[in-house]
Amino acid sequence: MNRYWNDFPILNQEVNGHPLVYLDSSATSQKPFQVIETVEAYYKGYNSNVHRGVHTLGTKATDAYEGAREKVRRFINARSIKEIVFTRGTTTAINLVAASYALPRLQQGDEILLTPAEHHSNLIPWQQAAKRTGAALKYLPLEEDGTLDLEKVKETVTPKTKIIAIQHVSNVLGTVHPIKEIAELVHKHGGVIVVDGAQSVPHMKVDVRDLDVDFLAFSGHKMCGPTGIGVLYGREELLEAMEPIEFGxxxxxxxDLFESTWKELPWKFEGGTPIIAGAIGLGAAIDYLESIGMDQIEEHDRKLARYAVEQLSKMDGITIYGPKENRTGLVTFNLDGVHPHDVATVLDAEGIAVRAGHHCCQPLMRWLNVTATARASFYLYNDETDIDRLIKGLQKTKEYFGHVFR
Known part of the structure; x- marks a missing residue:
């Protein structure tokens, strides 16, 4: 048991008669006491709408909500709170960029570059943008292990490239893409880069100014925060030139009766009552992660991924997907002759939670020539003993299905 395990109350339980081993943090992370208690304190002590009221509860709620925005700004090193838009999550943030930035600017002959490994949330909005504007979708070629060759990226980016929309870290392969170098390439041609940071921001230090990205989207629930809250970072000058897509x-x-004007950034993109408790909880999650240190979290997650790959590689009949090196805290695999859903079901009977399916990456599954995979993903509350339990569970799975098939 590692030193942070006790901060997460959900982990102290049995599932199907076994101590819970939670290996599904890429889907959603668990929440520490510090976040749960912060959200509870809002609802118990100062539940109120923000910005509108001058009464004490409203002022306290507004201060906490806008204080969370400042924490996000500092966490990713944005220049101003004007560049931090609260959304429902990564999906909403990317859709906002596609609808508000891309649709009015793209035209016939322009190109949007993606990778075949993108999460559906960073694929479908661009498919729709291309259909509506006549722009073309192009795909950066992946190497055999799912990484990108920068020389091939250079050959693919042209003056027609108006947008590169790319994940920072693959939620299937654990690949870390060279975002800084790709940003430099697209900027040379006058394009912009939109980064899906859902799997990177929770696990490593992400500095938007150092990476020189134009847009970055991420979700609170994958970084110890509540569900239903996310962030769109955008360069101030780009957000300033964009129109809101939600009104109210x-x-x-x-x-007026026939015309209206919008608030300044970032509030012009936050129509309706905002996700107050979620934002305040995200602020508490950032406090928690910063108390540990993002560099320490990244080192821990990479260490666990290396250990998992080493242990799985010792087993017969296991196929591991993704790079051997430079992998973040997850490992995706298949057990020969056993459907991933069956693998996950047997593991669940042993109290081990993993993900099985296409992981919202159907084109990548086809690229891998599989229909689905199993995925174990790690976070700061996991340690080597959890992976040892996973290996034992997989051995039991092999024995069970070996007996069934005999």
Whole structure:
């Protein structure tokens, strides 16, 4: 048991008669006491809408909500809180960029570059943008292990490239893409880069100014925060030139019978009552992660991934997907002759939670020539003993299905 395990109350339970081993943090992370208690304190002590009221509860809620925005700004090293838009999550943030930035600017002959490994949330919005504008989708070629060759990226990026939309870290392969170098390439041609940071921001230090990205999207629930809250970072000058896509309360400045004007950044993109408890909880999650240190978290997660790959590689009949090196805290695999859903079901009977399926990456599954995979993903509350339990569970799975098939 590692030193942070006790901070997460959900982990102290048995599942199917076994101590829980949670290996599904890429789907959603667990929440520490510090976050749970912060959200509870809001609802118990100062539940109120923000920005509108001058009463004590409203002022306290507004201060906490906007204080969380400042924590996000500092966490990713944005220049201003104007560059931090609260959303429902990564999906909403990317859709906002596709609808508000891309649709008015793309035209016939322009190109949007993606990779075949993108999560559906960073694929379908761009498919729709291409259909509506006449722009073309192009795909950066992946190497055999799912990494990118920068020389091939250079050959693919052209003056027609208006947008590169790319994951920072693959939620299937654990690949870490060279975002800084790709940003430099697209900027040379006058394009912008949109980064899906859902799997990177929780696990490593992400500095938007150092990476020189134009947009970055990520979700709170994957980084110890509540569900339903996410962030869109955008360069101030780009956000300033974009129109909101949701209209109503909170985002308006002046409303007349026939015309309205919008609030300044970032509030013009936050129509309606915002996700107050979620934002405050995300702020608490950032406090928690920073108390540990993102460099320490990244080192821990990479160490566990290396250990998992080493142990799985010793087993017969296991196929591991993704790079052997430079992998973040997950490992995706298949057990020969056993469907991943069956693998996950047997592991669940042993109290081990893993993910099975296409992981919202159907094109990548086809690229891998499989229909589905199993995935074990790790976070700061896991340690080597959890992976040892996984290996024992997989041995039991092999024995069970070996007996069934005989």
């Amino acid at each position: 309360g909170e985002m308006i400045d002046h409303v």
